[in-house]
Amino acid sequence: xxxxxxxxxxxxxxxxxxxxxxxxxxxxxxxxxxxxxxxxxxxxxxxxxxxxxxxxxxxxxxxxxxxxxxxxxxxxxxxxxxxxxxxxxxxxxxxxxxxxxxxxxxxxxxxxxxxxxxxxxxxxxxxxxxxxxxxxxxxxxxxxxxxxxxxxxxxxxxxxxxxxxxxxxxxxxxxxxxxxxxxxxxxxxxxxxxxxxxxxxxxxxxxxxxxxxxxxxxxxxxxxxxxxxxxxxxxxxxxxxxxxxxxxx
Amino acid sequence: xxxxxxxxxxxxxxxxxxxxxxxxxxxxxxxxxxxxxxxxxxxxxxxxxxxxxxxxxxxxxxxxxxxxxxxxxxxxxxxxxxxxxxxxxxxxxxxxxxxxxxxxxxxxxxxxxxxxxxxxxxxxxxxxxxxxxxxxxxxxxxxxxxxxxxxxxxxxxxxxxxxxxxxxxxxxxxxxxxxxxxxxxxxxxxxxxxxxxxxxxxxxxxxxxxxxxxxxxxxxxxxxxxxxxxxxxxxxxxxxxxxxxxxxx
DNA sequence: TCATATTTGATTATATTTGCTCAAATATAT
DNA sequence: ATATATTTGAGCAAATATAATCAAATATGA
Numbered sequence: 391x392x393x394x395x396x397x398x399x400x401x402x403x404x405x406x407x408x409x410x411x412x413x414x415x416x417x418x419x420x421x422x423x424x425x426x427x428x429x430x431x432x433x434x435x436x437x438x439x440x441x442x443x444x445x446x447x448x449x450x451x452x453x454x455x456x457x458x459x460x461x462x463x464x465x466x467x468x469x470x471x472x473x474x475x476x477x478x479x480x481x482x483x484x485x486x487x488x489x490x491x492x493x494x495x496x497x498x499x500x501x502x503x504x505x506x507x508x509x510x511x512x513x514x515x516x517x518x519x520x521x522x523x524x525x526x527x528x529x530x531x532x533x534x535x536x537x538x539x540x541x542x543x544x545x546x547x548x549x550x551x552x553x554x555x556x557x558x559x560x561x562x563x564x565x566x567x568x569x570x571x572x573x574x575x576x577x578x579x580x581x582x583x584x585x586x587x588x589x590x591x592x593x594x595x596x597x598x599x600x601x602x603x604x605x606x607x608x609x610x611x612x613x614x615x616x617x618x619x620x621x622x623x624x625x626x627x628x629x630x631x632x633x634x635x636x637x638x639x
Numbered sequence: 640x641x642x643x644x645x646x647x648x649x650x651x652x653x654x655x656x657x658x659x660x661x662x663x664x665x666x667x668x669x670x671x672x673x674x675x676x677x678x679x680x681x682x683x684x685x686x687x688x689x690x691x692x693x694x695x696x697x698x699x700x701x702x703x704x705x706x707x708x709x710x711x712x713x714x715x716x717x718x719x720x721x722x723x724x725x726x727x728x729x730x731x732x733x734x735x736x737x738x739x740x741x742x743x744x745x746x747x748x749x750x751x752x753x754x755x756x757x758x759x760x761x762x763x764x765x766x767x768x769x770x771x772x773x774x775x776x777x778x779x780x781x782x783x784x785x786x787x788x789x790x791x792x793x794x795x796x797x798x799x800x801x802x803x804x805x806x807x808x809x810x811x812x813x814x815x816x817x818x819x820x821x822x823x824x825x826x827x828x829x830x831x832x833x834x835x836x837x838x839x840x841x842x843x844x845x846x847x848x849x850x851x852x853x854x855x856x857x858x859x860x861x862x863x864x865x866x867x868x869x870x871x872x873x874x875x876x877x878x879x880x881x882x883x884x885x886x887x888x
Numbered sequence: 889t890c891a892t893a894t895t896t897g898a899t900t901a902t903a904t905t906t907g908c909t910c911a912a913a914t915a916t917a918t
Numbered sequence: 919a920t921a922t923a924t925t926t927g928a929g930c931a932a933a934t935a936t937a938a939t940c941a942a943a944t945a946t947g948a
Contacts, residue, residue: 392658392693393905412925422907427926443914443925512761512777519784522656528761528789530779530797535768540777544797548779642895661935671897676936692904692935 391419391501396429397438399501399520404439404448406516407497411445414468420500469620470594471495473639474558477592477616480504482555485584486514488539489560491594493517499524508552510540510580534577541576549583557588559614561595563602566630569611571604578606585609592616597627611636640668645678646687653688653697657785660694712845713743718869719843720744722888723807726841726865729753731804734833735763737788738809740843742766748773757801759789759829783825790825798832806837808863810844812851815879818860820853827855834858841865846876860885 396419403410412430416423434441440449471494478484481504486492488511496517504523509515515528531545559581562572570593572578585591585608597619616637621628623638631638645668652659661679665672683690689698720743727733730753735741737760745766753772758764764777780794808830811821819842821827834840834857846868865886870877872887880887 392660392691392696394691394696395658423925424908424927425906428906431927512764515761515782516765516787519782519787522784526782526784528777528779528782530777530789530793533764533768533775533777535771535775538765538768540779544779548793672935673898673937674896677896 391421393429395501396421396426397433400426400429400433400446401438402520403497403517404446406513406519407493409445409447414497415445417498418500420502466596466620467491467494470596470618471498473618474592474594475499477556478503478505482506483552484508485549485552485554485557485588486511487558487560487581487584488514488537491596492558492560495558495594508549508554510545510549511538512540513538529580532576534574537574537577539577539580541574541580545580546583549580549587552587554588556590556592557584559584559591559593559608561593561599563604564593564595564600564611564617565603566601566611566634568603568607570608570614571602572606572608573604575606578608581608585613590615592618594618597621597625600627640670642678645670645675646682649675649678649682649695650687653695658694658696664694715845715869716740716743719845719867720747722867723841723843724748726805727752727754731755732801733757734798734801734803734806734837735760736807736809736830736833737763737786740845741807741809744807744843757798757803759794759798760787761789762787778829781825783823786823786826788826788829790823790829794829795832798829798836801836803837805839805841806833808833808840808842808857810842810848810857812853813842813844813849813860813866814852815850815860815883817852817856819857819863820851821855821857822853824855827857830857834862839864841867843867846870846874849876 399419400410400415403415412423412426416426430439430441430446433439434446437449439446467490470491474495475498483506486496486507486509488509493511493513496514499521501521502523503521506525506527507518508527508529510529512528515526518524518526529540529545529548531540531542534541561570564570572581591614593614593616612634614636616639617631618639619628628638648668649659649664652664661672661675665675679688679690679695682688683695686698688695716739719740723744724747732755735745735756735758737758742760742763745763748770750770751772752770755774755776756767757776757778759778761777764775767773767775778789778794778797780789780791783790810819813819821830840863842863842865861883863885865888866880867888868877877887
């Protein structure tokens with residue numbers, strides 16, 4: 391890996407996410423944090439970025455934003471993403487649902503990762519621009535700005551025409567008997583299509599979403615093959631899914 | 640193995656992978672690394688490539704990625720975007736082509752602006768998430784990472800099914816008699832579809848692109864209704880377009 | 889053909905890059 | 919404020935890349 395490639399990755403990530411942190415980049419690029427920090431220092435000296443404690447922000451950006459942008463659940467998402475990583479393999483065709491957890495997951499993928507990714511999230515597509523070996527297909531459609539996802543007939547249609555090895559499904563609400571639900575009808579349709587078009591369904595969710603229920607159904611609990619939360623697999627709260635023969639990680 | 644053949648190999652690899660490293664090339668061509676390094680040095684001196692520690696990268700490679708390209712010629716893009724702004728009106732349906740100039744234009748739109756935007760650029764779509772009154776439709780398809788645009792049948796199909804009031808066309812090369820051209824075939828098809836699907840075609844371009852010609856044709860010069868550059872409308876360089884009854888701004 | 893260039897691979901010395909450790913600095917929690 | 923955790927920069931040794939030199943191989947040209 392050329393130094394220049396690391397620079398590319400850092401700047402690309404920065405342009406998409408407005409921030410990078412040294413440890414995440416180090417994992418994605420599979421080099422030591424020391425190296426990344428040296429890179430950040432160099433890029434800072436060049437004036438390309440602004441180095442701050444923990445990582446870097448865009449050069450022209452006001453300083454305060456870094457900690458601000460660290461969303462509250464960032465650590466939880468990081469844990470979930472880390473757990474999901476070993477389930478992805480080179481050569482697979484995968485449907486990746488929008489959402490910050492999946493975005494985080496994509497950020498952790500090594501740049502050498504090779505796959506075909508179909509996603510309904512422009513942010514995820516952009517993040518993958520650093521991965522030369524990943525073919526990225528974005529579903530078309532209406533852009534739902536608040537959630538950074540594409541919805542509508544066009545998205546639906548495209549997802550229905552593929553058959554993926556696995557689907558990384560972002561879950562907003564999950565109830566043992568009510569199944570997976572979401573408050574937006576259009577998003578429900580898209581997620582439903584994803585579940586329908588994949589061999590293996592991997593649901594990623596913050597444990598606090600478990601037990602909740604919203605208006606529109608995505609799928610039944612048993613449609614899920616693997617459930618990933620930030621909790622230990624043998625946590626009390628997850629036992630009901632064990633009983634239903636769902637793999638819990 | 641002729642030196643020329645090694646040069647060919649290096650340049651071809653570089654154009655496909657955006658990078659080469661000396662040791663890999665040396666193994667692939669079964670020659671010593673010293674030889675490859677000498678080759679790289681020579682190609683660098685010729686200006687064909689850019690030698691870096693460990694190998695080489697493309698000479699023209701915008702030293703550092705999309706984010707930086709946004710900075711390059713920023714003032715020129717700003718001027719062009721400013722000139723285009725008055726042509727956009729509330730309530731219109733517009734096709735907005737990818738590219739940094741159009742991205743800049745979108746940034747200048749007042750947040751109260753109201754319209755329907757169909758674009759093939761995830762970055763432009765994301766930029767518009769700040770505009771509550773703009774309905775954003777992203778064409779689906781394969782994500783061309785280096786240019787941040789979507790291409791392919793899906794994009795083509797979607798653009799063909801709409802009929803827009805205007806199209807903001809990013810122009811890479813424009814020649815009075817050869818028309819508008821571009822180096823990527825897939826992008827040419829998409830732009831061609833955009834021209835076909837709009838009532839009014841507004842071409843935005845840096846004046847240095849005028850007079851150039853590339854491999855794939857987008858449209859004839861006369862398909863353009865309005866041409867916007869950073870130059871004054873009565874600049875010598877633009878007179879040929881005046882003669883062809885194109886509105887020059 | 890023979891003398892003269894040029895190119896190549898091997899060797900060595902030098903320079904750069906990297907990962908690691910650890911004390912100091914900085915952030916976060918109590 | 920104090921304690922605890924995380925992040926940082928510096929120094930160092932190992933790994934890796936580079937440039938310089940030279941002799942052998944190959945091409946060129948009278």
